[in-house]
Amino acid sequence: MKFATFFVFIIAALHGEILETAHFKDLSQHASSSTLIVLDIDDTLLVPTQTLGTDVWFLYQLDKNSSAPDPLDKTLAQWEAIRHLTEMKIVEEGSDKIVSELQSKSIRVMGLTTQGIALATRTVKQLLSHNIDLSKTAPNKEDHYFLNGHGVLYRNGILFTGGSPKGPALAKLLDRLGYRPEKIVFINDKKSHLLDVAKTMETIGIPFTGLRYSYSDARVASFRPEIAEIQFHHSNFSKILTDEEAIALLESHESP
Numbered sequence: 001m002k003f004a005t006f007f008v009f010i011i012a013a014l015h016g017e018i019l020e021t022a023h024f025k026d027l028s029q030h031a032s033s034s035t036l037i038v039l040d041i042d043d044t045l046l047v048p049t050q051t052l053g054t055d056v057w058f059l060y061q062l063d064k065n066s067s068a069p070d071p072l073d074k075t076l077a078q079w080e081a082i083r084h085l086t087e088m089k090i091v092e093e094g095s096d097k098i099v100s101e102l103q104s105k106s107i108r109v110m111g112l113t114t115q116g117i118a119l120a121t122r123t124v125k126q127l128l129s130h131n132i133d134l135s136k137t138a139p140n141k142e143d144h145y146f147l148n149g150h151g152v153l154y155r156n157g158i159l160f161t162g163g164s165p166k167g168p169a170l171a172k173l174l175d176r177l178g179y180r181p182e183k184i185v186f187i188n189d190k191k192s193h194l195l196d197v198a199k200t201m202e203t204i205g206i207p208f209t210g211l212r213y214s215y216s217d218a219r220v221a222s223f224r225p226e227i228a229e230i231q232f233h234h235s236n237f238s239k240i241l242t243d244e245e246a247i248a249l250l251e252s253h254e255s256p
Protein backbone atom coordinates (compact mmCIF):
# COMPACT_ATOMS: atom_id res chain seq x y z
CA MET A 1 0.00 0.00 0.00
CA LYS A 2 1.41 3.39 -1.01
CA PHE A 3 1.77 5.96 1.72
CA ALA A 4 -0.88 8.29 0.17
CA THR A 5 -3.37 5.43 -0.12
CA PHE A 6 -2.65 4.40 3.44
CA PHE A 7 -3.23 8.00 4.59
CA VAL A 8 -6.61 8.18 2.80
CA PHE A 9 -7.53 4.85 4.36
CA ILE A 10 -6.69 6.14 7.85
CA ILE A 11 -8.71 9.35 7.30
CA ALA A 12 -11.70 7.27 6.11
CA ALA A 13 -11.40 4.97 9.10
CA LEU A 14 -11.29 7.90 11.49
CA HIS A 15 -14.08 9.95 10.00
CA GLY A 16 -16.57 7.48 8.52
CA GLU A 17 -16.96 7.21 4.77
CA ILE A 18 -17.12 10.20 2.45
CA LEU A 19 -18.29 9.43 -1.07
CA GLU A 20 -18.27 11.60 -4.19
CA THR A 21 -21.85 12.07 -5.44
CA ALA A 22 -22.68 13.65 -8.79
CA HIS A 23 -26.47 13.63 -8.46
CA PHE A 24 -28.83 14.43 -5.62
CA LYS A 25 -30.96 11.35 -6.35
CA ASP A 26 -28.02 9.14 -5.26
CA LEU A 27 -28.95 10.14 -1.72
CA SER A 28 -31.91 7.74 -1.81
CA GLN A 29 -29.59 4.71 -1.90
CA HIS A 30 -28.26 5.65 1.52
CA ALA A 31 -31.58 6.22 3.28
CA SER A 32 -33.35 3.80 5.57
CA SER A 33 -36.00 4.13 8.27
CA SER A 34 -33.37 4.45 11.01
CA THR A 35 -31.25 7.02 9.15
CA LEU A 36 -31.23 10.76 9.72
CA ILE A 37 -30.74 12.47 6.35
CA VAL A 38 -29.08 15.87 6.71
CA LEU A 39 -29.13 18.33 3.81
CA ASP A 40 -26.84 21.27 3.20
CA ILE A 41 -28.70 24.16 1.55
CA ASP A 42 -26.40 26.49 -0.43
CA ASP A 43 -25.06 24.89 -3.62
CA THR A 44 -26.80 21.66 -2.60
CA LEU A 45 -30.54 22.50 -2.59
CA LEU A 46 -30.68 26.15 -3.62
CA VAL A 47 -28.47 28.69 -5.37
CA PRO A 48 -29.08 32.36 -6.29
CA THR A 49 -30.34 32.82 -9.85
CA GLN A 50 -27.29 35.02 -10.61
CA THR A 51 -23.59 35.00 -9.72
CA LEU A 52 -23.92 37.69 -7.03
CA GLY A 53 -24.73 36.11 -3.66
CA THR A 54 -23.41 32.62 -4.45
CA ASP A 55 -20.97 30.82 -2.13
CA VAL A 56 -18.10 31.26 -4.59
CA TRP A 57 -18.85 34.99 -4.77
CA PHE A 58 -18.80 35.09 -0.94
CA LEU A 59 -15.24 33.75 -0.87
CA TYR A 60 -14.18 36.25 -3.55
CA GLN A 61 -15.77 39.12 -1.62
CA LEU A 62 -14.20 37.97 1.65
CA ASP A 63 -10.79 38.20 0.02
CA LYS A 64 -11.69 41.62 -1.40
CA ASN A 65 -12.71 42.82 2.08
CA SER A 66 -9.48 41.53 3.64
CA SER A 67 -8.31 45.02 4.67
CA ALA A 68 -11.60 45.84 6.48
CA PRO A 69 -11.53 45.84 10.33
CA ASP A 70 -13.62 42.65 10.39
CA PRO A 71 -13.62 41.12 6.89
CA LEU A 72 -15.91 38.21 7.80
CA ASP A 73 -18.47 40.43 9.49
CA LYS A 74 -18.52 42.87 6.57
CA THR A 75 -18.82 40.12 3.98
CA LEU A 76 -21.57 38.33 5.92
CA ALA A 77 -23.54 41.59 6.13
CA GLN A 78 -23.21 42.13 2.36
CA TRP A 79 -24.10 38.50 1.63
CA GLU A 80 -27.16 38.53 3.91
CA ALA A 81 -28.43 41.78 2.34
CA ILE A 82 -28.16 40.20 -1.12
CA ARG A 83 -29.75 36.95 0.06
CA HIS A 84 -32.78 38.89 1.31
CA LEU A 85 -33.25 40.37 -2.17
CA THR A 86 -32.27 37.60 -4.53
CA GLU A 87 -34.41 34.95 -6.16
CA MET A 88 -33.17 31.41 -5.63
CA LYS A 89 -33.38 28.37 -7.87
CA ILE A 90 -33.06 24.63 -7.29
CA VAL A 91 -29.48 23.46 -7.85
CA GLU A 92 -30.46 20.23 -9.65
CA GLU A 93 -33.88 19.71 -11.15
CA GLY A 94 -35.86 17.01 -9.31
CA SER A 95 -34.14 17.39 -5.93
CA ASP A 96 -37.42 18.63 -4.42
CA LYS A 97 -39.10 15.38 -5.48
CA ILE A 98 -36.32 13.28 -3.94
CA VAL A 99 -36.79 15.11 -0.62
CA SER A 100 -40.58 14.54 -0.83
CA GLU A 101 -40.09 10.85 -1.60
CA LEU A 102 -37.85 10.38 1.43
CA GLN A 103 -40.38 12.22 3.60
CA SER A 104 -43.28 10.16 2.23
CA LYS A 105 -41.42 7.05 3.49
CA SER A 106 -41.29 8.71 6.94
CA ILE A 107 -37.51 8.94 6.77
CA ARG A 108 -36.16 11.67 9.01
CA VAL A 109 -34.84 14.60 6.97
CA MET A 110 -33.47 17.95 8.19
CA GLY A 111 -31.38 20.88 6.92
CA LEU A 112 -27.99 22.05 8.20
CA THR A 113 -26.50 25.37 7.10
CA THR A 114 -23.90 27.85 8.29
CA GLN A 115 -26.35 30.64 7.41
CA GLY A 116 -27.09 33.07 10.22
CA ILE A 117 -30.30 33.44 12.17
CA ALA A 118 -31.20 36.59 10.23
CA LEU A 119 -31.72 34.51 7.10
CA ALA A 120 -33.82 31.76 8.71
CA THR A 121 -37.30 32.97 7.77
CA ARG A 122 -36.19 34.02 4.28
CA THR A 123 -34.53 30.67 3.58
CA VAL A 124 -37.52 28.69 4.85
CA LYS A 125 -39.78 30.68 2.50
CA GLN A 126 -37.40 30.26 -0.45
CA LEU A 127 -37.33 26.49 0.12
CA LEU A 128 -41.14 26.38 0.41
CA SER A 129 -41.46 28.31 -2.86
CA HIS A 130 -39.59 25.38 -4.45
CA ASN A 131 -41.80 22.79 -2.73
CA ILE A 132 -39.21 21.83 -0.12
CA ASP A 133 -40.60 21.71 3.42
CA LEU A 134 -37.88 20.38 5.72
CA SER A 135 -40.17 20.44 8.75
CA LYS A 136 -42.26 17.48 7.51
CA THR A 137 -40.21 14.61 8.96
CA ALA A 138 -37.63 16.63 10.88
CA PRO A 139 -36.51 15.28 14.28
CA ASN A 140 -38.52 18.01 16.01
CA LYS A 141 -41.13 20.64 15.07
CA GLU A 142 -40.30 23.21 17.76
CA ASP A 143 -37.83 26.10 17.51
CA HIS A 144 -34.61 25.66 19.49
CA TYR A 145 -32.03 28.35 20.17
CA PHE A 146 -28.66 27.69 21.78
CA LEU A 147 -25.01 28.73 21.67
CA ASN A 148 -22.26 27.04 19.67
CA GLY A 149 -19.70 29.82 19.82
CA HIS A 150 -22.32 31.85 17.99
CA GLY A 151 -26.09 31.77 18.38
CA VAL A 152 -27.61 28.75 16.63
CA LEU A 153 -31.27 28.42 15.65
CA TYR A 154 -33.21 25.28 14.74
CA ARG A 155 -36.39 26.27 12.90
CA ASN A 156 -38.71 24.45 10.47
CA GLY A 157 -36.39 21.44 10.45
CA ILE A 158 -33.28 23.47 9.63
CA LEU A 159 -30.31 24.14 11.90
CA PHE A 160 -28.79 27.59 11.19
CA THR A 161 -25.33 27.58 12.77
CA GLY A 162 -24.49 31.28 12.23
CA GLY A 163 -21.06 30.50 10.82
CA SER A 164 -20.14 28.13 13.66
CA PRO A 165 -18.99 24.56 12.85
CA LYS A 166 -21.74 22.21 11.72
CA GLY A 167 -20.60 19.08 13.57
CA PRO A 168 -20.74 20.39 17.16
CA ALA A 169 -23.96 22.33 16.40
CA LEU A 170 -25.67 19.17 15.14
CA ALA A 171 -24.42 17.13 18.11
CA LYS A 172 -25.76 19.76 20.54
CA LEU A 173 -29.16 19.75 18.82
CA LEU A 174 -29.41 15.93 18.94
CA ASP A 175 -28.47 16.01 22.60
CA ARG A 176 -31.10 18.67 23.38
CA LEU A 177 -33.75 16.64 21.55
CA GLY A 178 -32.70 13.37 23.19
CA TYR A 179 -32.62 11.90 19.69
CA ARG A 180 -29.94 9.45 18.62
CA PRO A 181 -30.27 8.18 15.03
CA GLU A 182 -28.71 4.83 14.16
CA LYS A 183 -26.90 6.51 11.31
CA ILE A 184 -26.44 9.99 9.80
CA VAL A 185 -26.11 10.65 6.07
CA PHE A 186 -25.09 14.21 5.21
CA ILE A 187 -24.99 15.64 1.67
CA ASN A 188 -22.92 18.79 1.17
CA ASP A 189 -20.91 20.36 -1.66
CA LYS A 190 -18.06 21.26 0.72
CA LYS A 191 -15.81 18.45 1.95
CA SER A 192 -14.61 20.54 4.90
CA HIS A 193 -18.13 20.52 6.37
CA LEU A 194 -18.45 16.77 5.81
CA LEU A 195 -15.16 16.15 7.59
CA ASP A 196 -16.23 18.38 10.46
CA VAL A 197 -19.51 16.50 10.98
CA ALA A 198 -17.78 13.14 10.45
CA LYS A 199 -15.27 13.98 13.19
CA THR A 200 -18.02 14.95 15.64
CA MET A 201 -20.07 11.83 14.90
CA GLU A 202 -16.96 9.71 15.42
CA THR A 203 -16.59 11.34 18.85
CA ILE A 204 -20.19 10.64 19.88
CA GLY A 205 -20.29 7.22 18.22
CA ILE A 206 -22.94 7.70 15.53
CA PRO A 207 -22.14 5.92 12.22
CA PHE A 208 -21.75 8.49 9.45
CA THR A 209 -21.75 8.65 5.67
CA GLY A 210 -20.86 11.91 3.94
CA LEU A 211 -21.86 12.55 0.35
CA ARG A 212 -19.61 15.16 -1.31
CA TYR A 213 -22.04 16.60 -3.85
CA SER A 214 -20.22 17.65 -7.01
CA TYR A 215 -23.10 18.93 -9.14
CA SER A 216 -22.21 22.61 -8.52
CA ASP A 217 -18.46 22.16 -9.17
CA ALA A 218 -18.55 23.22 -12.84
CA ARG A 219 -20.51 26.40 -12.08
CA VAL A 220 -18.20 27.24 -9.18
CA ALA A 221 -15.13 26.66 -11.40
CA SER A 222 -16.48 29.03 -14.08
CA PHE A 223 -17.05 31.90 -11.60
CA ARG A 224 -16.47 35.28 -13.28
CA PRO A 225 -15.75 38.01 -10.69
CA GLU A 226 -16.28 40.76 -13.28
CA ILE A 227 -19.94 39.69 -13.63
CA ALA A 228 -20.42 39.79 -9.86
CA GLU A 229 -18.80 43.26 -9.74
CA ILE A 230 -21.22 44.61 -12.37
CA GLN A 231 -24.15 43.10 -10.43
CA PHE A 232 -22.85 44.47 -7.12
CA HIS A 233 -22.49 48.04 -8.44
CA HIS A 234 -25.44 48.26 -10.83
CA SER A 235 -28.22 46.49 -8.92
CA ASN A 236 -30.70 48.11 -6.56
CA PHE A 237 -33.22 47.10 -3.88
CA SER A 238 -35.87 46.22 -6.44
CA LYS A 239 -33.71 44.31 -8.93
CA ILE A 240 -30.44 42.41 -9.11
CA LEU A 241 -29.04 42.21 -12.64
CA THR A 242 -29.11 38.75 -14.20
CA ASP A 243 -25.86 37.23 -15.50
CA GLU A 244 -27.03 37.92 -19.06
CA GLU A 245 -27.73 41.59 -18.26
CA ALA A 246 -24.38 41.93 -16.49
CA ILE A 247 -22.51 40.38 -19.43
CA ALA A 248 -24.29 42.74 -21.87
CA LEU A 249 -23.32 45.74 -19.71
CA LEU A 250 -19.76 44.48 -19.37
CA GLU A 251 -19.44 44.07 -23.14
CA SER A 252 -20.90 47.52 -23.78
CA HIS A 253 -18.26 48.98 -21.41
CA GLU A 254 -15.51 47.01 -23.15
CA SER A 255 -16.51 47.95 -26.71
CA PRO A 256 -14.63 50.98 -28.11
Ligand SMILES: [Mg+2]
Pocket: 040, 041, 042, 043, 044, 055, 188, 189, 190
Ligand atom coordinates in the same frame (compact mmCIF):
# COMPACT_ATOMS: atom_id res chain seq x y z
MG1 LIG B 1 -23.09 24.34 0.46
